[in-house]
Amino acid sequence: MGVLDRLFGPPDVLKLLARRDLSRLAHALEHPVVGPQAFDALASLGGDAVTPLFFLASRQTRLRQRLPDLYRRIGSRVTAERLVALLREIVDAAKAGVLASMSRGGPALGLTGTGDLAAQHDRYVTDVRTLLACLGSDAVDPILRGVEGPFSRGDEHYLYPVLARLGSEAYDPLVVALQAERNKTSPDWMRLRAASVALGLTADLRALPILIEEARRGNESAIEGMGSLGGDQVVDALAEFSRSDRPEVREAATCALVRCRNKKAIPLLQERVDDFKNGIYEVAREALKKGRFE
Numbered sequence: 001m002g003v004l005d006r007l008f009g010p011p012d013v014l015k016l017l018a019r020r021d022l023s024r025l026a027h028a029l030e031h032p033v034v035g036p037q038a039f040d041a042l043a044s045l046g047g048d049a050v051t052p053l054f055f056l057a058s059r060q061t062r063l064r065q066r067l068p069d070l071y072r073r074i075g076s077r078v079t080a081e082r083l084v085a086l087l088r089e090i091v092d093a094a095k096a097g098v099l100a101s102m103s104r105g106g107p108a109l110g111l112t113g114t115g116d117l118a119a120q121h122d123r124y125v126t127d128v129r130t131l132l133a134c135l136g137s138d139a140v141d142p143i144l145r146g147v148e149g150p151f152s153r154g155d156e157h158y159l160y161p162v163l164a165r166l167g168s169e170a171y172d173p174l175v176v177a178l179q180a181e182r183n184k185t186s187p188d189w190m191r192l193r194a195a196s197v198a199l200g201l202t203a204d205l206r207a208l209p210i211l212i213e214e215a216r217r218g219n220e221s222a223i224e225g226m227g228s229l230g231g232d233q234v235v236d237a238l239a240e241f242s243r244s245d246r247p248e249v250r251e252a253a254t255c256a257l258v259r260c261r262n263k264k265a266i267p268l269l270q271e272r273v274d275d276f277k278n279g280i281y282e283v284a285r286e287a288l289k290k291g292r293f294e
Contacts, residue, residue, distance in 0.1 A: 076138035200225025227256025247277035
């Protein structure tokens with residue numbers, strides 16, 4: 001017990017909660033007597049605490065260690081939604097040239113130097129991804145909605161690595177999401193696209209027949225997803241699409257074959273070296289030139 005505790009007693013968790021003093025509540029987590037009460041108090045603040053706790057954890061090592069458990073107590077789904085929104089804010093702030101005060105989160109960081117800004121941005125992105133992955137399958141739907149919404153214009157790469165990290169744990173919710181959208185009278189193509197690419201990133205070969213069916217329905221993103229799966233079975237399946245009458249399908253299949261990095265893809269790529277539609281020949285020739293096949 002520290003000197004302050006002997007003089008004044010342990011922190012008054014209820015008063016700190018009433019004042020919404022997250023910083024002192026976070027410090028109280030380490031207290032041997034009121035630590036569990038402080039944990040419950042922070043969790044009771046719900047989703048509004050997700051972003052402030054994230055920034056506090058970047059400065060408090062012990063809180064950083066407890067954050068995954070705390071987020072799960074708050075609720076994995078609501079936490080994932082808030083973290084996806086936070087990641088969008090971080091990306092936008094970095095693009096604007098300064099990581100300033102975030103919505104509901106901490107003081108301005110004051111990082112204007114290019115090196116500091118890039119390093120801080122990368123650390124925040126990594127931390128958000130790690131926390132999302134800790135939330136497991138509950139993070140899948142919020143990530144999908146992020147990919148089809150605020151991250152849909154070229155920034156999908158910020159979220160897709162989380163699904164790759166989740167692997168087979170993401171498979172079932174992704175299949176549910178894809179099939180639910182496909183069964184609608186008017187499916188949302190952005191959601192079909194996001195779920196198809198994400199299924200490939202799980203590296204779970206159970207996704208192959210689903211992606212083949214999607215590709216045959218005209219979903220070219222399913223072909224992209226197949227390329228992420230890799231393996232001999234995938235190369236065999238891609239042969240059908242690499243010989244399609246539609247150049248955009250051949251292009252998607254050629255790129256997917258390249259991503260497979262499988263020796264079985266070489267003959268199929270050789271078939272495309274004189275395919276001048278959509279620059280397909282360039283993709284095939286470059287891949288064969290590099291020769292990175294296993």
